[in-house]
Every structure is written in C-alpha cells, then in structure tokens.
Amino acid sequence: MKDRIIGTIRRINGPVITAEGISNAIMMELVHAGESRLVGEVIKLRGDRAIIQVYEDTTGVKPGEPIYGSGLPLSVELGPGLIGNIYDGIQRPLVQIKERSGVFIGRGDELPGLDRDKIWHFIPTMQIGESIEPGLILGTVKESERIEHQVLVPPDVQGILSRIVGEGDYTIVEEIASVTTATGERELTFMQRWPIRRPRPVSRRRVVDEPLITGQRVIDSLFPIGKGGTVAIPGGFGTGKTMTQHAVAKWSDADIIVYIGCGERGNEMTDVLTEFPELIDPRTGLSLMERTILIANTSNMPVSAREASIYTGVTLAEFYRDQGYDVAIMADSTSRWAEALRELSGRMEEMPAEEGFPAYLPTRIAEFYERAGSMETLSGKRGSVTIIGAVSPPGGDFSEPVTQHTKRFVRAFWALDRQLANARHYPAISWLESYSEYLPDIIGWWHEHGGDSWEKDRQKIMDLLNREVRLQQVVKLVGPDALPDSQRFVIEVCTLFKNAFLQQDAFNDVDRYSTVEKQLAMLRLILTYWDRGSEAIKGGVTLIKLRRLKVLAEIVRMKSVITDDQVDRIDLLQVRLERSIEKLESVYA
Ligand SMILES: Nc1ncnc2c1ncn2[C@@H]1O[C@H](COP(=O)(O)OP(=O)(O)OP(=O)(O)O)[C@@H](O)[C@H]1O
Ligand SMILES: [Mg+2]
Known part of the structure; x- marks a missing residue:
C-alpha cells in the first residue's frame, strides 16, 4: 500500500490516538499509526487534529511517531473466498494469520481478507459490447459446494463491456473484464472493495413476505421473523442467547450465515469452529461451513475491532444479498458492541448520556438494523439480509438503554425469561413478553405452504x-x-x-x-x-x-x-x- 505521512501522534489513550499536524486526511480514512503501523481509522477531524481509532493494542506506541494515510476509507474485500472463512472485526483472516505468526494476531499484521493465489473457475454470462450497469452479473464462480458466486459489477462502474475473458480458471486479482466508461477504461477482477460503514446500494426495498424458517418451534409457530427482518434476543446471563443464535445459524433456511461473535467468550467461538464443519445442513446434505462466514472478536481482542465487526459483517452480508441470496446475520452480543462504543467514546472524552453510553448510541443501533431488508438488487434479483441481534442487559434488566433502544428498531423480540431458564425450559423464550410484527406479512406464505390453519x-x-x-x-x-x-x-x-x-x-x-x-x-x-x-x-x-x-x-x-x-x-x-x-x-x- 502506498502510504504517505499525514501527521504525527500527539497522545495515546488506549485504542484512541490523537494526532496533530494533519493534512490531507479524510473522515473514516484507513490509516497506519506509528512505526509499528497499527491499523486505525480516522473518526474525527478538527483543524489539523485527528482522532484515530486503532484496531490493535497500542502499548509501546510513542508521541511523535508518524501517521500514515491510505487515502481510502476502512473497507472490506469482497469476492469469492469469503464463505467458510473466519475473520476478525476488520476482516483479517484469523486462521492464516495464526499459521503465519503462530500467535493469534501479531500487531501491524496485515494479511488480505481474500486469498490472492486461490484459483476459481469462471463462467462468463455477459458479452463484449453489452452495456454495463452497477450490480450487473458478469458471470459465475462456484464458490462452495452450495454457493454459486455471482461476479458483480462494482457499484461505481458504468459503460460498455470492451473485454471479457472466456470460461476458465482465474485468481481474484487477475483481470477478467474491462469496461469503457465515461472517464476511461476500468479493469475488473473478481474482487471489489466496499467501505464498511456505508450501506451498499440496491434498486429498491421490497416488503418482507416470507418467513425465515428456523426449525425452532416457538419461533416459527409463535414469533416468526421474515427474511429481511430484524429481531432482538434479549436475555440475562446464561438464559440461552448464544444457544438460540447457534440454532438459527445451524438450521434456518437462509442461504448464507454471517456469524459475528462480538465480545463474547473465546470458547463460544471455538464451539462454532469445531461444531459447524461437522454439522450437516438438513436441506442440502452439505457441511454448514459451506454457507457460513465467521467474524470473531472475542472479549480478549481489541475493543475497536469489536466496534467495527458488526459493520464488516453486515457489509459481507449485503454483498451476497446483491447476488440474490437470503443472508442471515447473528450478532452475539450487541451489548458488548455498545460497550465498545462506550469505552471509545469515554476515551475521546465525549459527553456521556444514559449510563455512560454516548448520545449517538440509538442512532448507531438504528443504522445497523436499517441495513436489514428484503431488497430488489441492482440486477433485478431479490435478496435479503436478516439481522438477529443478541442483547445482554446487565442483571437481566430490560429497561437499560441498549435493550430499550434496540426494541425501537426491531420488529420482532424473542425475550428470554430467567424463570424459564432456571426451570430448564429451553429455549427460554417467553411467550408472554415476546412478539413479532411479521405475522401479517408472512401469512400468505403459510397459505401457500399447506399452513391454512x-x-x-x-x-x-x-x-x-x-x-x-x-x-x-x-x-x-x-x-x-x-x-x-x-x-x-x-x-x-x-x-x-x-x-x-x-x-x-x-x-x-x-x-x-x-x-x-x-x-x-x-x-x-x-x-x-x-x-x-x-x-x-x-x-x-x-x-x-x-x-x-x-x-x-x-x-x-x-x-x-x-x-x-x-x-x-x-x-x-x-x-x-x-x-x-x-x-x-x-x-x-
Ligand atoms: N435449546 C436449548 N436446549 C438445551 N439446552 C439449552 C438450550 N438453550 C439453552 N440451553 C442451556 O443453557 C445454557 C446457557 O445457554 P447460552 O450459553 O446460550 O446462554 P447465554 O444467554 O448466551 O449466556 P451468556 O450470558 O453467558 O452469554 C447452555 O449451556 C445450555 O445448557
Ligand atoms: Mg452467550
């Protein structure tokens, strides 16, 4: 990456760095801080000062060290090779990093999110001379036993297809097509980048009209969620949030699962890692990893990467939605994410609102859930992102801010009940406190599927x-x-x-x-x-x-x-x- 120095470090407060003498930086820019080049993001700019959120441990970084700018917003790499992978909150591939450095993640470690060497078999579906619009499908790649990856035109490319390779084997960095645009030739590969904090464009939002079938009786029969819907699972300590998320990740009829382990214990992610590859999807007879992407930011990993992890997750989900798939995201737990937000806000010395959370907490929660939806994609397909967020209110008290704000932005609520859990009634989803607003939307589906009664x-x-x-x-x-x-x-x-x-x-x-x-x-x-x-x-x-x-x-x-x-x-x-x-x-x- 062509880094240029854009300023110097003035102050370090945990994952928050204040830099001075800043020139040429942009908001949300991906930067590298200090001699050890820790990955960070510009989150505030005022005059020649910038506040940078660093995604790694900042121990040993000193004032006076340089900040390198990248000129690009913090983005993820999108293309074949995401499925079956395990990433941290800023899309670093954990398994590969572990293999390389032996430890979990070394500082300043940068391995790309997608494997540059892997070869994919491409079948083109467009021809030279055709007009190219954002989101159109250039061809397909068999990404996993289950997923036929649709190679998409990036959202900012428009013109006439001047070149496209024939059927054959290519890596994600090889040029597969070229488009004559108003500003010149644009070369396309299997890969594109997208800034995690910006929703990917769609043609339009559709109404949710199909349930996400989870195989969990209390959910499907009493409190169903639609494909493209939003639901929160609030529950006190040990009431079954993770078990419920796992059940939906394993058995629901989504095409793709993005599982975000957000600030939870490491062993819960290990469970997923050891269990999922062995489990068989009842619908396809294939391993569940053939449709799953894991994002792990466990409690012992840096808080700022935790803050970013849900955006990384939802961006990956949108990318497959744009290919016409039904994607379901599980975030466990959004409370730990909100705590990361609180910690970062505190270090930036922002004025705290309710219970120390920043005043923008509700906006952030809303923005996250708004990225769910059943959509008509730019290529005219239908795809959806369903968001299922666990909430862990301290002391199981649902009146605290994260639960209350989340409740405003989701349309279904699976409330876990302490008494049911104590009585070993699992899943401990309360039939009195839970609700779903998707009933009228999905009733037509039930009629079509033998569920008149x-x-x-x-x-x-x-x-x-x-x-x-x-x-x-x-x-x-x-x-x-x-x-x-x-x-x-x-x-x-x-x-x-x-x-x-x-x-x-x-x-x-x-x-x-x-x-x-x-x-x-x-x-x-x-x-x-x-x-x-x-x-x-x-x-x-x-x-x-x-x-x-x-x-x-x-x-x-x-x-x-x-x-x-x-x-x-x-x-x-x-x-x-x-x-x-x-x-x-x-x-x-
Ligand atoms: N559907 C279920 N079937 C059987 N056992 C269950 C079920 N749901 C929950 N349990 C039991 O409850 C225990 C706690 O569940 P889980 O770890 O999902 O809770 P949690 O709410 O995620 O807890 P934490 O607050 O620690 O994250 C499980 O280890 C399991 O023994
Ligand atoms: Mg849990």
Whole structure:
C-alpha cells in the first residue's frame, strides 16, 4: 500500500490516538499509526487534529511517531473466498494469520481478507459490447459446494463491456473484464472493495413476505421473523442467547450465515469452529461451513475491532444479498458492541448520556438494523439480509438503554425469561413478553405452504396461554380445587403445549430441528386435545379421566421420537387421541 505521512501522534489513550499536524486526511480514512503501523481509522477531524481509532493494542506506541494515510476509507474485500472463512472485526483472516505468526494476531499484521493465489473457475454470462450497469452479473464462480458466486459489477462502474475473458480458471486479482466508461477504461477482477460503514446500494426495498424458517418451534409457530427482518434476543446471563443464535445459524433456511461473535467468550467461538464443519445442513446434505462466514472478536481482542465487526459483517452480508441470496446475520452480543462504543467514546472524552453510553448510541443501533431488508438488487434479483441481534442487559434488566433502544428498531423480540431458564425450559423464550410484527406479512406464505390453519391455530394457543396466566393467579390464591374442570383443563393443555411443543432440546438429534409440516401437525394435535377434551368435559367426562389417557405420554414424546419424514405418525396419534376421547364419552353417555 502506498502510504504517505499525514501527521504525527500527539497522545495515546488506549485504542484512541490523537494526532496533530494533519493534512490531507479524510473522515473514516484507513490509516497506519506509528512505526509499528497499527491499523486505525480516522473518526474525527478538527483543524489539523485527528482522532484515530486503532484496531490493535497500542502499548509501546510513542508521541511523535508518524501517521500514515491510505487515502481510502476502512473497507472490506469482497469476492469469492469469503464463505467458510473466519475473520476478525476488520476482516483479517484469523486462521492464516495464526499459521503465519503462530500467535493469534501479531500487531501491524496485515494479511488480505481474500486469498490472492486461490484459483476459481469462471463462467462468463455477459458479452463484449453489452452495456454495463452497477450490480450487473458478469458471470459465475462456484464458490462452495452450495454457493454459486455471482461476479458483480462494482457499484461505481458504468459503460460498455470492451473485454471479457472466456470460461476458465482465474485468481481474484487477475483481470477478467474491462469496461469503457465515461472517464476511461476500468479493469475488473473478481474482487471489489466496499467501505464498511456505508450501506451498499440496491434498486429498491421490497416488503418482507416470507418467513425465515428456523426449525425452532416457538419461533416459527409463535414469533416468526421474515427474511429481511430484524429481531432482538434479549436475555440475562446464561438464559440461552448464544444457544438460540447457534440454532438459527445451524438450521434456518437462509442461504448464507454471517456469524459475528462480538465480545463474547473465546470458547463460544471455538464451539462454532469445531461444531459447524461437522454439522450437516438438513436441506442440502452439505457441511454448514459451506454457507457460513465467521467474524470473531472475542472479549480478549481489541475493543475497536469489536466496534467495527458488526459493520464488516453486515457489509459481507449485503454483498451476497446483491447476488440474490437470503443472508442471515447473528450478532452475539450487541451489548458488548455498545460497550465498545462506550469505552471509545469515554476515551475521546465525549459527553456521556444514559449510563455512560454516548448520545449517538440509538442512532448507531438504528443504522445497523436499517441495513436489514428484503431488497430488489441492482440486477433485478431479490435478496435479503436478516439481522438477529443478541442483547445482554446487565442483571437481566430490560429497561437499560441498549435493550430499550434496540426494541425501537426491531420488529420482532424473542425475550428470554430467567424463570424459564432456571426451570430448564429451553429455549427460554417467553411467550408472554415476546412478539413479532411479521405475522401479517408472512401469512400468505403459510397459505401457500399447506399452513391454512396456522394463523387460527396460533391465535387459539396464544389465547389459551394468556388465559392460563390469569388462572394460575387464581390457583395461587385459592388452590387448584376451586376451579371447575373446564378451567383446570386450560392449565392442563398449556402444560402439555409447553412440554410437548415449546420446549425444544438443542442437544437431541431429532428434536433440535422441526420442519413446518411437523410443527403444524404437532400444534393441530395439541389443539385437538383442547377442542375434543373441552367437549368431553362438557359431556361429563372428568379431568382425571382425560389426564390418564395413555396416548398423552406419546404426545409428549413425539418431538424427539417422530422424525421429520414421519409426520403421518402424528396424524395417527391424532386419530388415537380422538378415539380414546370418544371411548371416555361413551362411558358417560
Ligand atoms: N435449546 C436449548 N436446549 C438445551 N439446552 C439449552 C438450550 N438453550 C439453552 N440451553 C442451556 O443453557 C445454557 C446457557 O445457554 P447460552 O450459553 O446460550 O446462554 P447465554 O444467554 O448466551 O449466556 P451468556 O450470558 O453467558 O452469554 C447452555 O449451556 C445450555 O445448557
Ligand atoms: Mg452467550
């Protein structure tokens, strides 16, 4: 990189450096600080002073050392080779760096995000003479077993295609095409750069109209999220945020997963690294790493790279969205990201707002979630970015600023409940506090996919769950015996629903994932128990008799016994349930 000196270091405060004598710097410019050339970014410019956020440990850097400018904003490299990779918050490839230096990351270490030597097989789809617009597809490269990489025209290139290579093998730095533009020839490669803090352009925003199917019953059936939607998972310490994120990363029907481990413990990322390559995607039969990009900025890595990591993640996601893919991002945890923001702001001596967070915290949170969406791409395809952010409120108190602001900007909320987690009811997603605003958007999809009964059934079970809360209060006051059987049956059905449906064991091979067909059948079955059982009670059957039905034990076990391709066994259970209730009724008739 052609670095030029743009100023000198005046003061060092952890990851924040004040520089003076600055000339020729631009906002958000990527710079290298000091003799050891630590990677940094200009985040404030005033007169001849600049404030630089440094992405590495600044120990030993001294005042008077130079600042080198790059003339470019902090950007990521985009092209084939991202999938299956593991990066830090500013896209340094962690595995390669570890191989090279033996330690985790040496300071001033700079390895490019994309492998320069790897060869990709390119199949061109455009021809010489065609007019070139930003975002059009020049051809394809098989990036992984699963991903057909669409080689995109960068967003700033327009003109006539004057040259394109034939089908063959190329690296990401070889010229594959040339475009005659108004300002001259532009050579294109598989690779382009994009500044992480700026959203990539699209043709237009579409309405979200399809659910992201996660295989998690409480999510898909009760609090669904749309492809291109936003959701927060707030939860106190150890309530299951990471497990929920992992479940969605593993089993959801997104084409690509960008998993950002943001300030969490290193061992959680290690879990992902060891587990994902071995797990098989149930839809394609391929390893999950064939669709996953990991960004790791664990708690022991520099805070400023943590601050950048979510932008790096969302930019990579947008790049695949622009190729027409459905991408889902998990950020675990956005609270640690907000803490990084707070620390940096403190070191810059900015005026703190609520709980020491900077006043721009809500704007930053909003800007992040706004990058989600279902979009029409520049080439006319549809693609989406779904954002799933974990929030870890201190003490599990949802009234703190990060949770509260996040709630304003997301349209779904999977609230983790301490009491449920303590009772080992997993996932501990509260059915009372959680919500999803995507119901009306995705109802059409359910109708098209055999789920005509979904909306009605969902409402019915939600009503029962809400009735149960009030009944439980009565029970607390006067004991269960004061309630008539018809009301105790509400509690009975809800207990069955919680055990047989809502609880889902991530460690059980069958239970960890349920297709929508299985979810629909399970819900239908439990509601049949409610409908037919209520009728039977009206007809004089006692609750005790109902409760003793042998088939109930099998209903509780169906989630982990009946596999996804045996949904007809749930229908058989339903027939047996109806027959046994009929039998009870005949005794009373
Ligand atoms: N769906 C699930 N199935 C089985 N066990 C679960 C499930 N969800 C959570 N658990 C249990 O809860 C524990 C804590 O979950 P997890 O690590 O996801 O919590 P967390 O909210 O991310 O915690 P932290 O605040 O420490 O980041 C897990 O180790 C696991 O034992
Ligand atoms: Mg966690």
